[in-house]
Amino acid sequence: MNGISPLWGICPFNKIKDNLIACRAKSRLPENAKTVIVACFPYLLEDSQYKNRNISKYAVVTDYHNVALARLEKAADKLRTLYPENKFSAFADNSPIPEVRAACAAGLGVRGINTLLITKKYGSYVFIGEIVTDLEIKSTDNKTNACIGCKKCIDACPARAVSETDFDEKGCLSAVTQKKGELTAEEEDLMKKCGCVWGCDICQDVCPMNADAAKTEIEEFLSSPVSCISKGCELDGRAYEWRGRNVIERNIKIQQK
Ligand code: SF4
Numbered sequence: 001m002n003g004i005s006p007l008w009g010i011c012p013f014n015k016i017k018d019n020l021i022a023c024r025a026k027s028r029l030p031e032n033a034k035t036v037i038v039a040c041f042p043y044l045l046e047d048s049q050y051k052n053r054n055i056s057k058y059a060v061v062t063d064y065h066n067v068a069l070a071r072l073e074k075a076a077d078k079l080r081t082l083y084p085e086n087k088f089s090a091f092a093d094n095s096p097i098p099e100v101r102a103a104c105a106a107g108l109g110v111r112g113i114n115t116l117l118i119t120k121k122y123g124s125y126v127f128i129g130e131i132v133t134d135l136e137i138k139s140t141d142n143k144t145n146a147c148i149g150c151k152k153c154i155d156a157c158p159a160r161a162v163s164e165t166d167f168d169e170k171g172c173l174s175a176v177t178q179k180k181g182e183l184t185a186e187e188e189d190l191m192k193k194c195g196c197v198w199g200c201d202i203c204q205d206v207c208p209m210n211a212d213a214a215k216t217e218i219e220e221f222l223s224s225p226v227s228c229i230s231k232g233c234e235l236d237g238r239a240y241e242w243r244g245r246n247v248i249e250r251n252i253k254i255q256q257k
């Protein structure tokens with residue numbers, strides 16, 4: 001797995017089996033799944049790559065779904081050759097696996113109050129993907145820890161989406177910038193406070209556990225950064241492509257008002 005992801009670990013399937021997410025991809029889980037191989041894909045770039053940035057840092061790099069899935073499928077193919085009797089299914093984001101929970105259970109980091117996985121080396125600037133298998137593999141950890149609880153993310157969130165006990169997924173600016181149709185005046189104001197036309201990084205940027213986050217060494221992410229988008233921008237292969245031009249250009253217009 002080392003050539004696939006710089007940070008990975010093993011979570012026993014029974015640690016997350018009661019928290020599976022209902023989605024179509026669930027049908028691809030191997031019968032009698034025993035192990036989740038969890039991989040993190042760091043995406044933080046050098047500050048110079050974020051000049052005039054108007055989209056979330058995760059969207060500056062090429063669409064991670066493609067990168068993570070291609071890498072995980074490559075690993076799964078090798079595993080299928082080594083263990084022909086076993087099944088291996090790769091997932092990234094569109095996954096029945098509660099990814100943060102699985103990553104914590106694999107010892108890859110802690111869960112932040114902002115609900116994100118925070119790793120020691122890369123902070124929360126990581127994408128998560130996984131291979132689920134019916135092969136039994138020894139786990140790398142079995143504890144789920146929490147972040148240091150400084151509450152800076154709660155105080156800094158312009159949408160008041162973060163609290164100690166709850167996370168308002170729909171109210172988070174990440175979700176607001178993805179909404180179709182007209183936004184309310186309140187939602188537009190929130191977007192302007194953040195300054196982004198896609199996503200929001202505020203709770204990550206204020207998190208002290210991200211202060212020394214290491215930069216990515218993943219070639220695909222280093223090769224094609226786009227930090228600022230405008231009317232008529234290329235959508236192919238970007239993390240916002242799935243949402244379509246209308247929503248992206250509506251958001252650009254809001255930031256220009
Ligand atoms: S991404 Fe932005 S809006 Fe969402 S919880 Fe974090 S600070 Fe709040």
Ligand code: SF4
Pocket residue numbers: 112113114147148149150151152153154203206207208209
């Ligand atoms: S800002 Fe503080 S409370 Fe929020 S996730 Fe980071 S360490 Fe945890």
